[in-house]
Amino acid sequence: MQLTPFEQELLDGQHGQATRKAMEILTALGTIYNARRMVPVSSVQISGVSYANLSEAGLQFLSEMADGGGKTRVLTTLNPAGMDIENWQALGIDPDFARDQERVLDAFARMGVITTCSCTPYLSGNLPHFGEHIAWAESSAVCYANSVLGARTNREGGPSALAAALTGLTPEYGFHLNENRLPTLTVHVSADLHETHQFGALGKIMGEKFEQSGIKPVPYITGIREASVESLKSFCASLATYGGNALFHMQGITPEAAALRAPEETLTIHSEEIDQAAQSLTIASSEEVDFVSLGCPHLSIREIARLAELLKGKHVTKEFWITTARPTKQTADRMGYTKIIEESGAKFATDTCCVVAPIKGRFHALATDSAKACYYAYAKNRFKTVLKSFDEVVLEALK
Ligand code: F3S
Numbered sequence: 001m002q003l004t005p006f007e008q009e010l011l012d013g014q015h016g017q018a019t020r021k022a023m024e025i026l027t028a029l030g031t032i033y034n035a036r037r038m039v040p041v042s043s044v045q046i047s048g049v050s051y052a053n054l055s056e057a058g059l060q061f062l063s064e065m066a067d068g069g070g071k072t073r074v075l076t077t078l079n080p081a082g083m084d085i086e087n088w089q090a091l092g093i094d095p096d097f098a099r100d101q102e103r104v105l106d107a108f109a110r111m112g113v114i115t116t117c118s119c120t121p122y123l124s125g126n127l128p129h130f131g132e133h134i135a136w137a138e139s140s141a142v143c144y145a146n147s148v149l150g151a152r153t154n155r156e157g158g159p160s161a162l163a164a165a166l167t168g169l170t171p172e173y174g175f176h177l178n179e180n181r182l183p184t185l186t187v188h189v190s191a192d193l194h195e196t197h198q199f200g201a202l203g204k205i206m207g208e209k210f211e212q213s214g215i216k217p218v219p220y221i222t223g224i225r226e227a228s229v230e231s232l233k234s235f236c237a238s239l240a241t242y243g244g245n246a247l248f249h250m251q252g253i254t255p256e257a258a259a260l261r262a263p264e265e266t267l268t269i270h271s272e273e274i275d276q277a278a279q280s281l282t283i284a285s286s287e288e289v290d291f292v293s294l295g296c297p298h299l300s301i302r303e304i305a306r307l308a309e310l311l312k313g314k315h316v317t318k319e320f321w322i323t324t325a326r327p328t329k330q331t332a333d334r335m336g337y338t339k340i341i342e343e344s345g346a347k348f349a350t351d352t353c354c355v356v357a358p359i360k361g362r363f364h365a366l367a368t369d370s371a372k373a374c375y376y377a378y379a380k381n382r383f384k385t386v387l388k389s390f391d392e393v394v395l396e397a398l399k
Pocket of ligand 1: 079080119140237295296297298323352353354355356372373376
């Protein structure tokens, strides 16, 4: 790789040991992917925050980087942690886990990482614009940033995202280059989609078809007439989970689509297939559901307002977690939504989610509107799942 004199200084350790380690990670990555040079990034999102995923080895790496003088050079935010930082006791989190999780957050904070603890950084002030080079590591947010915002990022891992934060650089390969952002397959969706769980089911069926075919296309999606921010975040989370995709174009909706030509090779997805994909994630009966969660990816303020409307004056009968970012929760506090929701017995699980929190063995079956949450609920915690629309999930909690 060709490095500028300043980049060479970083690699030579002239700006501290942590920065040198970061440059070693980035140049190794660049060499593997044949990058010719580094590109400056303006924003970073770091994943791998829950102590449940990091363990002591991961925490030790972070502590060494912080002790080695590592400091962020660009806006850097953090993915969900394993607990609500301010209210972990109410969620039944073990005190030993809470102490270790706080050590992780402390290491990030010492490096200047903004401890937002959310997988929707674009809803909380980390909002890159069209064409901006960034280095993000949360798969759903990567897909959203590339596709919906038109920013440019590869799907980073925790260490490479941290390395980008400490240097302000990332190797120029993959989705940073124009030629890799061109669509390679048209996907025509022959269905009318409105609800977040339907968009999640579409991501599942598309992702599974791509996996089966052994190719990872950049899809150019046609046939979707409208899609809200909430629908798109659900779709991105699901497509990234089931297909590993980090970029799609959607005709009339995403910003690069208008300037691109739809490829001739076309895959058509019919509404029955989307219904079947949704049904395949309902493997528990209503009677079995003992855990309900909304907020994968983290809820927007619009979704919380809707939730308050649905829960007003009612009482939930099951453990019900509302997962969102702290700034969104603070807006909900101001608007009185939090009071209504908490009076119903539902709990805010801010800073965390039902996938990264250490809850294995505590529940039997999860009801949610998120196809991604269904995948991990079973894969990680062996929970059975029920996938329904947002409003139906709330009804499930009230039964
Ligand atoms: Fe976010 Fe957790 Fe889902 S990190 S995308 S809420 S699995």
